[in-house]
Amino acid sequence: MGDSFSKKENIKKKIEKRKLKDKRRENRKTDNNKGKQLEEMMIYVDESGNLSKTPTRSKDGSFLVTGPSVNHNREIQKEEKRKGTVISFFIEKGYGFIKDQKSGDHIFVHVKDLLDEISEKDQVFFVKQKTAKGAKATLVEKR
Template sequence: MGRSQQTHQKREKEKQRIRQREDKAEKMQERKANAQKGKSLDDMLAYVDENGNLSSSPPDPKKKKLFNAEDMQIGVPKHEETEAENPERTGIVTFFNGSKGFGFVKDGQTGESAFVHINQLSGPLKENDKVTYEVEMGHRGLNAINVKKIV
């Protein structure tokens, strides 16, 4: 008599496959039993109201807003250079190092800080001096130019 070609491991794998098939069939039967039959298309639809929220009821046609396609801007609007009415600002020197030749001026209205170099000064400066200046954009941020001490 010959030995059986089916080993213990092969039999266990076959039993496991059969068990998985039976579990899958049971789950499918449960889903079919629990499924709500007779759901209409209207029950499955979702609507977007005038505020952009999802709702189960259709939106009110009275609240509908009409827009002109020509009035809509898609993308970022082009930057328009606006000329400041008074390019001269006033501020206070918050820090100044005379030996290194630089400091910072804080704008009196906006509170922005601007870098100032000794080449842009009309006279000697020290901390807490009130100054008038103009602003230009430098490599690292705002630069104060034409800085004059207010007496």
């Protein structure tokens, strides 16, 4: 019994897909950038901030070597210690919630962020940290 037209077309498509996949695999092997020497991957910055392939020379002819630069203009956010009360803490589960005295918000706390052991209705100091899921208390310690 012969194959139908659509079945033959599907077989042709699969063969074509396989050829493209093999071609891409071969291109990846030939255009592989891994294993380059360190010097080939290095880029240097000259005094005016332009990128170059050669190391920067100072005016006296020696190479200018500097350590990593630190952006001193960036403001460092000072961590503010907050006060709060432990509303609930589940020792067996390893998490709980603290009510912030300043805002009244309920803030999540995990056992790994504790400096002291806490229990319900304890007065605590903590640092509020924003995460993707919301606020989180870190560096939690009893008052």
